[in-house]
Amino acid sequence: MRKVTIFMIPLTMFVVLSIFLYKGLYSDPRQLDSSLINQPLPPFSLPDLMQPEVTHTPDVFKGDVTLMNVWGVWCVTCAVELPYLTQLREEQGVRIVGLYYDQDTDPDFGIKSIPTIQKEVEVKLGQLGNPYAFNIFDVKRDYSLDLGVTGAPETFLIDKQGVVRMHHIGDINPRVWNNKIAPLYNQLVAE
């Protein structure tokens, strides 16, 4: 009988280990994204893309329900959503602000001048439609990091007090708009 007990040791160890693994499974430390929801936007002070002398701060979001759309001319999927965003602006009067992000102006990679970028953006928006009230230029891409952006396009729904209410990863199309964003958007507008 004593012998059997010895051979039970591995089993016992495994059972104890499993209990901890099971508990660990439900306490994931990485709750992605949720930290920003229902929080005011992190502070920023960034230039306007088209008029660099104008500086924007979170105050630009006060008073209106806004979609802040993170995009860049290099992003294939962004190009696909531009016409629909333009349609939203024209037909439903949705206020859309761009957070422009250019890989080539980062200090680590930078050689592209601001006029070049402005020209590229103008051409792109001229072809596909311009949904933006204005574009905030995330010069060093720091602000995108603060927002926890993982790729482009991504969109933040911001209420009249400048509080983030929703973070959507990926493009906005009629399906996403109608099912996911519009209900909350309409509710926020009505508030």
Add this chain to the structure above:
Amino acid sequence: MFAELGHFSLILALLMSMLLAIYPLWGAQKNHQQMMATAKPLAIGMFLFTAFSYVALTYAFYTDDFSIAYVAHHSNSLLPWYYKITAVWGGHEGSFLLWVLIFAIWTVAVALLSDGIPKAMVARVLSILGMVAIGFYLFMLWASNPFESLLPFYPVDGRDLNPLLQDFGMIIHPPMLYMGYVGFSVAFAFAIAALISGQLDSTWARWSRPWTIAAWGFLTVGIALGSWWAYYELGWGGWWFWDPVENASFMPWLIGTALMHSLAVTEKRKIFKSWTVLLAISAFSLSLLGTFLVRSGILVSVHSFASDPTRGLFILALLGIVIGGSLILYAVRAPQLKSVGRYEWFSREVMLIGNNLLLTAATMVVLLGTLLPLVHKELGLGSISIGAPFFNEMFVYLIVPFVLLLAIGPLSRWKRQSPKALQKHLIVAFAISVSAAFLIQASYDQMTYMATLGLVLSGWIFVSTIQEIMQRTDASHNKERSLLKRLTSLTPSHWGMVFGHIGFAVMLIGITLVSNYEEEKDLRMRPGDVVELGGYAFQFTGVRDLVGPNYSGHVGIVDVYTDTSLSEKVTHLEAEKRFYPVQRTSMTEAGIDSGISRDLFVALGEQLNNGAWALRLYIKPFVNWIWAGAFLMAFGGVLSMCDKRYRMAKVAKVKQRFAKLATPDVEASNVATAQKVSQGQA
């Protein structure tokens, strides 16, 4: 369309694994030949359907089929074709598909290469592999289907593969690692089959030895490649980080090493039977645990794929059934395992079991270090992290007795060794290794205790391995034979051991020297600046732009000279810093000049003002010896597998066939040849 076929094929593979789990085992229990005979075709079927499914997913990646969720999340139209193909295992679902594919490969290999083993045993082994496979196919189809469709709404372009994974190392590292991980399933299946059948003699040890060595060899290469990949891709200049996922692959390796040696003892001396069975179960269990730790996202690490708890729960349940089930079986059956051999306290058996225990202790250290943060948190004691210092210290304690036994073990006899007879060997080995350690260190500026210790230990292994070869060759009866003849008289598996041990010593030298004599400088350099490090002069020439297929970035150019006069150029290094726009990640590709005695390593950092750049320079002495040692060990594994002993059954069979043919047919053929010859003459 092709993808749907792939999905369907995966379901068929599940069906095959279910049949495989039932019929051959049933046949073996009832001694029903036809049912046992189904094992081979079912194993082949399981492999073919899995392989087709894998090809279908690869094709979806190759053709940018973004209607499949997995492809959309892990590929991108800008990705070069070879990364599209390797992106198949870049994420959770696909790497599981690769896992089951490799599992199916091992299963089919057992089915095809086990002619010499009794039919009932093979049937049981394949059935057990089938049972394990069921769990994984169900998991894939239920919780992690790589063929899940995004139709009717799918993205225009994919999200791209993590740039860390866009690398040659990534192309071969995971398949190798999986070959090793999954390969331990064969030894596991043999052990369980032996427990089920009650056939608890040591034959199962002989049958599972080559499989275990093969799996161990793959795992060795896989871990070495992973370490090499981390070295030049992550740009941190390190070669091992005690990252939870590295640990997850290291634990089965440690236990696998113990298992390999324990199997040898069980086969030759018929002892330690229950210990060997436990190791066989543990090696595969740790592989599964490693899979769980990586896939469940339970541990935060560079490697982990984020995933939801349901998947983790499923794998945990699978773990519970496979590991828990086999440990229960073990607890019930192991008391019947009787070891028959006798041995004294100073004998090869004791040294081998001693090293087994040390390897197990090392595994426990890694397991504890990996899981303690988790346990700590669950007990409500807050988050802690256990870093490299803990592991390094523990391994230094363990390695001293380990090397001592490693060196003396092969010199000793089975059953009983008189310590006196070894005295001379030991004194010679000690004297040579200590002097070697001091001589090597004389070429460096300062001497450290750690470096001395490491060098003495590695020298000790070298010398005693040579002593062992001499001992063997002298013992062979014919002393007049030439040295070469005597050396070739040693069996391949003996050479396998020699290479395994020498490989370990080579690796130990690399680890010792790079850990103690590495030189590093973090610098701010402007184009034209020259800096001296470790007897070399590094000149930063400047930075040029870089445009790749799916990234852009900068290349820092550094020329290395023998001294500051910049007259004699050693090498030209280019360190890249890449930016991947779709995933918005930066990556470094270090510029490395590799050599036998040192690596020169340059990584490009951030751009600073006034055209200056941050640069990191390293001189890493003997770092390549670490990987060279690993490959030598794996080569030793290959040699061992080539040993005739494992083909004994086959050879016997062929001999039998010849014996049958011998009398009438040989005569007939002789006549035929004679006729031909005479015709030719005519």
